Amino acid sequence: xxxxxxxxxxxxxxxxxxxxxxxxxxxxxxxxxxxxxxxxxxxxxxxxxxxxxxxxxxxxxxxxxxxxxxxxxxxxxxxxxxxxxxxxxxxxxxxxxxxxxxxxxxxxxxxxxxxxxxxxxxxxxxxxxxxxxxxxxxxxxxxxxxxxxxxxxxxxxxxxxxxxxxxxxxxxxxxxxxxxxxxxxxxxxxxxxxxxxxxxxxxxxxxxxxxxxxxxxxxxxxxxxxxxxxxxxxxxxxxxxxxxxxxxxxxxxxxxxxxxxxxxxxxxxxxxxxxxxxxxxxxxxxxxxxxxxxxxxxxxxxxxxxxxxxxxxxxxxxxxxxxxxxxxxxxxxxxxxxxxxxxxxxxxxxxxxxxxxxxxxxxxxxxxxxxxxxxxxxxxxxxxxxxxxxxxxxxxxxxxxxxxxxxxxxxxxxxxxxxxxxxxxxxxxxxxxxxxxxxxxxxxxxxxxxxxxxxxxxxxxxxxxxxxxxxxxxxxxxxxxxxxxxxxxxxxxxxxxxxxxxxxxxxxxxxxxxxxxxxxxxxxxxxxxxxxxxxxxxxxxxxxxxxxxxxxxxxxxxxxxxxxxxxxxxxxxx
Amino acid sequence: xxxxxxxxxxxxxxxxxxxxxxxxxxxxxxxxxxxxxxxxxxxxxxxxxxxxxxxxxxxxxxxxxxxxxxxxxxxxxxxxxxxxxxxxxxxxxxxxxxxxxxxxxxxxxxxxxxxxxxxxxxxxxxxxxxxxxxxxxxxxxxxxxxxxxxxxxxxxxxxxxxxxxxxxxxxxxxxxxxxxxxxxxxxxxxxxxxxxxxxxxxxxxxxxxxxxxxxxxxxxxxxxxxxxxxxxxxxxxxxx
Numbered sequence: 116x117x118x119x120x121x122x123x124x125x126x127x128x129x130x131x132x133x134x135x136x137x138x139x140x141x142x143x144x145x146x147x148x149x150x151x152x153x154x155x156x157x158x159x160x161x162x163x164x165x166x167x168x169x170x171x172x173x174x175x176x177x178x179x180x181x182x183x184x185x186x187x188x189x190x191x192x193x194x195x196x197x198x199x200x201x202x203x204x205x206x207x208x209x210x211x212x213x214x215x216x217x218x219x220x221x222x223x224x225x226x227x228x229x230x231x232x233x234x235x236x237x238x239x240x241x242x243x244x245x246x247x248x249x250x251x252x253x254x255x256x257x258x259x260x261x262x263x264x265x266x267x268x269x270x271x272x273x274x275x276x277x278x279x280x281x282x283x284x285x286x287x288x289x290x291x292x293x294x295x296x297x298x299x300x301x302x303x304x305x306x307x308x309x310x311x312x313x314x315x316x317x318x319x320x321x322x323x324x325x326x327x328x329x330x331x332x333x334x335x336x337x338x339x340x341x342x343x344x345x346x347x348x349x350x351x352x353x354x355x356x357x358x359x360x361x362x363x364x365x366x367x368x369x370x371x372x373x374x375x376x377x378x379x380x381x382x383x384x385x386x387x388x389x390x391x392x393x394x395x396x397x398x399x400x401x402x403x404x405x406x407x408x409x410x411x412x413x414x415x416x417x418x419x420x421x422x423x424x425x426x427x428x429x430x431x432x433x434x435x436x437x438x439x440x441x442x443x444x445x446x447x448x449x450x451x452x453x454x455x456x457x458x459x460x461x462x463x464x465x466x467x468x469x470x471x472x473x474x475x476x477x478x479x480x481x482x483x484x485x486x487x488x489x490x491x492x493x494x495x496x497x498x499x500x501x502x503x504x505x506x507x508x509x510x511x512x513x514x515x516x517x518x519x520x521x522x523x524x525x526x527x528x529x530x531x532x533x534x535x536x537x538x539x540x541x542x543x544x545x546x547x548x549x550x551x552x553x554x555x556x557x558x559x560x561x562x563x564x565x566x567x568x569x570x571x572x573x574x575x576x577x578x579x580x581x582x583x584x585x586x587x588x589x590x591x592x593x594x595x596x597x598x599x600x601x602x603x604x605x606x607x608x609x610x611x612x613x614x615x616x617x618x619x620x621x622x623x624x625x626x627x628x629x630x631x632x633x634x635x636x637x638x639x640x641x642x643x644x645x646x647x648x649x650x651x652x653x654x655x656x657x658x659x660x661x662x663x664x665x666x667x668x669x670x671x672x673x674x675x676x677x678x679x680x681x682x683x684x685x686x687x688x689x
Numbered sequence: 690x691x692x693x694x695x696x697x698x699x700x701x702x703x704x705x706x707x708x709x710x711x712x713x714x715x716x717x718x719x720x721x722x723x724x725x726x727x728x729x730x731x732x733x734x735x736x737x738x739x740x741x742x743x744x745x746x747x748x749x750x751x752x753x754x755x756x757x758x759x760x761x762x763x764x765x766x767x768x769x770x771x772x773x774x775x776x777x778x779x780x781x782x783x784x785x786x787x788x789x790x791x792x793x794x795x796x797x798x799x800x801x802x803x804x805x806x807x808x809x810x811x812x813x814x815x816x817x818x819x820x821x822x823x824x825x826x827x828x829x830x831x832x833x834x835x836x837x838x839x840x841x842x843x844x845x846x847x848x849x850x851x852x853x854x855x856x857x858x859x860x861x862x863x864x865x866x867x868x869x870x871x872x873x874x875x876x877x878x879x880x881x882x883x884x885x886x887x888x889x890x891x892x893x894x895x896x897x898x899x900x901x902x903x904x905x906x907x908x909x910x911x912x913x914x915x916x917x918x919x920x921x922x923x924x925x926x927x928x929x
Contacts, residue, residue: 153799155838156749170818216819219809219872221827221834228821246834252748253834260808271799294788323744356720359746443746446765447720561732605737607703609789613736 116292116299117534118270121145121523123288123303125275125330127154129251129505130487130512131309132258134476137516139265143523147268149275149290149301151325154259158311158323158488159508162251163439164364165233165243166509167502168208172229172244179240181205186682188503191237191393192496193642193652194684195343195660195677200474200492202680204503207510212244215509220257222246223436233367233436235501237393237689241367243502248362248439254505274615275330278306278337278483279533279540285482286533289544293615296608298545300537304528305482305519308334308470309512312488316627317463317576318568319418321353321360330489332622334470335629339478340662340673342491343468344626345634346643348499349577351397353462355412355420357447361440361459363501365423366390368436372401373422373456374409380421388689395498395643396689398461402577411458422456429453461577465504467495467643468633471662476515482526484519486511493660496677497642548603551617556602560617563594563601567620567627570594575631580648588631592669595624629663629670636672637661654684690717693768694776695726697738700787708787711735712776723756723771723779724763727791740791747903750837753844754791755780760841760901782844798843801856805864805882810875826871833866833911835904842898842908848891855891856883858898858908864888865911868918876929877922884919892916 122138124131127150138146148154169179185205189196216222216230223231223245235243246253262269270290276298277289287302310330314322335341351372352361366372372390374380384400385392392400404410405419413419425433425440430453433441437452444452469491476484487508494507574587598621605613639653640646658677663670695715700708713730715721724742731738743751745764752763757771757778771777785793811820842858849855856864864883867873883889889912898908921927 152743152749152751153795153838156743156751158744158749160749160837161744161746213817213819217809217811217815219867219870221830222819224822224824224827226824228823230819249748249835252837256834257809263803264806264808294792294794323749324742357746439748446747603736607701607737607789609701609703610739610792611737612731612739 116297118299118301119303119529120147120301121304121528122519123301124148124307124309126150126157126309126311126487127152127269128157128309128311128487129159129255129258129508131307132262133509133512134307134309134486134516134519135267136258136261136265137513138520139267141517141520143520147270148262149270149273151272151274151293153271154269155256157255158326159251159255159505161323161360162505163248163360163362164235164367165245165250165502166212166254166505167235167238167242167500168212168244168506169205169240169242170209170212170230170232170244172225173232173241176232176240176242179242181208183239184208184242187238188494188500189682190687191498191500193498193687194658195493195496195641197493197678198680198682199678200494203474203514204494204506204510208506211506211509211513215254215257218257218261220246221253233364234391235367236363236391236397237388237500243367245364247435248364248437251505275333276544276618277540278333279537280337280480280483281530281532281536283481284530285480286530287537289537289541293610296611298541300541302529302533302537304523304526305484307476307484307486307515307519308489309485309487310489312466313623313626314463314466316567316571316623316630317347318572319353319358320463321350321358322463327619327623328466328626329619329622331470332626334478334483334485335625335665337480338665339480339483340471340664341468341626341629342471342660342662343493343633344466344630344663345637345661346467346497347463347630348394348465348467348643349398349461350464351394351401351461352423352459354443354448355458355460356417358462359443359447360464361423361457365425365437365440368432369428371424373424374404375411376409380404380409385689392689393498394501395645398577399645402461405460418460420458420460423459424456425452426454426456463572465499467491467497467499474514475518476511477518482522484515486515497644548614551601551603551614552606554602555600556604558597558600560601560620563597564620564623567591567594567623571627571630575634577645579634579644579646581635584631584635588628588635591624591628591631595628598624625665632670632672633661633663658684693717693772695730696776696778697730697790698780699790701737701789717768721768722764723761723766723768723777724752726768726777727763727779739789748837750839753782753839753841753903755783760845760903762839762903765903782840784844784850795840798840798857798859801860802838802863804856805860806879807863807867809867809870809873810878811872813874820872822871829869830866832906833862835906836862837904839903841901841903845897845901847895847897848893852887852891854887856888858912861889861915862906862908862911865915868915880915880919880922880929883915889916889919
């Protein structure tokens with residue numbers, strides 16, 4: 116297998132699809148998507164509650180505008196977002212959402228026929244457009260349909276294993292057809308990563324089972340720094356036990372959070388915003404209630420929980436606005452939220468950090484781009500607002516695609532020597548496979564992965580401190596050593612999960628090390644990064660982005676300033 | 690229940706001349722799903738097991754299988770709901786070539802989906818803001834858009850077994866989704882694509898699709914809507 120395209124997009128979720136459309140519409144028809152999954156299976160499909168844009172369609176949203184959206188985003192980020200990027204996000208929200216509507220996206224509607232909007236956490240106005248509680252599904256299917264319309268080639272169930280860079284320029288990649296096991300190469304003039312987050316590095320995650328952060332790891336290994344990786348979002352309301360997302364739309368529609376005394380405890384933590392505080396604050400509030408004995412199932416298996424109560428909304432509203440939540444509760448927890456409160460616990464949900472890019476998706480490697488959850492522009496800073504991740508994918512997916520189309524037209528095609536470089540890289544990957552096949556086998560990859568997930572949740576989790584994280588980092592480094600003794604037992608070619616999962620594990624360990632290292636060095640509390648030993652935000656020393664560069668001895672950390680244009684940092688109150 | 694048995698369809702063309710079933714003993718824990726049981730096998734008992742999965746919350750459509758005599762998403766199927774005696778049996782979706790174990794070749798499924806032009810067609814100049822659509826008009830395709838393209842209906846359809854060219858319920862559901870959307874202007878074209886012997890008229894209303902659908906879509910109803918529209922259009926009772 117020797118593929119070659121002018122542009123290859125790695126990942127078929129929303130960011131990747133939107134970028135491919137932009138490349139195609141920008142005049143470069145030779146664009147292909149390489150995706151581990153059929154595109155509609157990507158994790159974008161699980162986004163539920165909505166997408167933010169200051170359309171002003173809600174009766175209480177008439178005074179909304181992009182500047183207010185930008186401010187809410189920056190404040191939500193605990194002032195770590197780059198404000199030029201947040202401005203782009205907020206300004207381009209309305210045109211991107213309207214465009215999706217023109218492409219058929221089945222948004223829910225107001226009586227006057229406009230796109231319906233609901234309140235969401237940390238937002239000053241009801242700004243979140245939705246398609247019931249299946250907004251990601253609606254957008255992802257719409258976007259995939261647009262790529263079919265354009266005849267854009269998708270390599271379904273192909274896994275990219277390694278990026279190939281030559282003299283600072285992307286030249287291609289090594290990849291595998293999962294269905295046949297064939298390993299091969301692809302050359303390209305430009306490559307974009309849209310591979311999603313790294314949620315599966317953590318236990319108790321809402322993420323799909325394939326969000327291992329492999330794209331981030333590949334960029335990191337190719338010399339691109341990962342930015343702000345210590346900022347991990349814990350969603351306040353994962354369904355207890357399975358950690359399936361119970362959308363923020365539950366609270367946007369008026370749901371309550373209750374402790375074991377039946378109190379709406381958010382009154383103590385965010386008296387004005389209540390349940391619609393930003394996610395970092397609500398997640399910590401829930402965890403504090405549990406830790407201080409006011410949750411349910413205290414000390415029991417699966418951990419404590421609080422109640423998310425929708426009963427007062429009534430069956431009609433739940434069926435209209437939150438049908439999937441009801442369905443999930445019935446099928447996965449055996450409860451009906453019309454009649455019973457939902458048991459919820461904070462769950463790993465989103466990677467705010469990612470591959471360092473500018474507002475056009477460019478990385479430090481010439482011709483290599485990234486967008487979506489795998490990237491960090493940064494618009495989410497230290498804490499992402501609900502409804503801003505779907506938006507991030509289509510705003511920055513399009514911008515990256517637009518830029519790639521120009522880049523290809525002005526820089527020509529594939530760099531000289533690309534074929535040789537990718538062929539050599541293929542040999543390296545094959546050698547790595549051989550090492551995995553012939554390992555000692557005294558360690559088991561799936562057990563290491565479980566240990567890694569527990570380590571990250573317990574040591575680099577919702578509440579952090581020096582001792583916990585030092586121990587966590589030490590544990591990760593031990594896991595890396597133990598990984599050298601893993602053996603892939605199944606040597607068949609076709610759909611070899613044993614090989615894929617063990618291959619991905621190396622990247623997971625490296626990304627985990629970056630998260631823990633960055634978190635240890637950031638001696639302050641900001642957004643989702645909450646340290647008991649440094650409880651205050653420290654703008655004097657840490658109003659800056661962490662950059663982690665790969666070295667053989669672990670990440671080398673550098674810092675770069677935050678771009679501040681309109682809003683000076685102030686104390687964050689809700 | 691301490692343990693249960695998971696009986697899994699196996700076929701590895703690299704070494705098997707015939708398919709067979711393997712039975713594994715799995716330690717049960719409360720709330721365990723069939724997907725978790727498969728993962729237990731792959732991680733602990735037989736790392737060669739091949740099966741598809743992704744979201745594990747019944748929205749991505751990866752893990753439809755034929756489980757203990759019914760079409761189910763493995764991620765949502767509770768082991769306790771699928772027990773026949775002490776055994777859960779997992780087989781791949783039928784009527785598609787088995788690539789390995791539970792992984793089937795869905796090429797035709799995707800091709801058929803693309804054949805119905807599953808995208809909104811409207812060549813009128815786009816307004817600056819959203820096209821308006823009343824909640825009532827939006828509700829007309831509320832059922833169809835729940836489709837997760839899992840393949841259950843395609844596999845379950847007896848009409849499809851006997852005719853490879855039949856588009857299948859999934860494709861026709863999406864055809865109807867756009868046909869009834871007030872924003873779509875290609876009504877005639879859509880009928881032409883599906884009102885033929887390989888489209889809606891191949892459906893014999895067996896209702897297998899309806900029974901198989903994990904998202905409670907009534908595919909037969911969507912297909913009947915299209916048949917009805919096609920007939921009325923031919924008779925001049927429907928202007929498009």
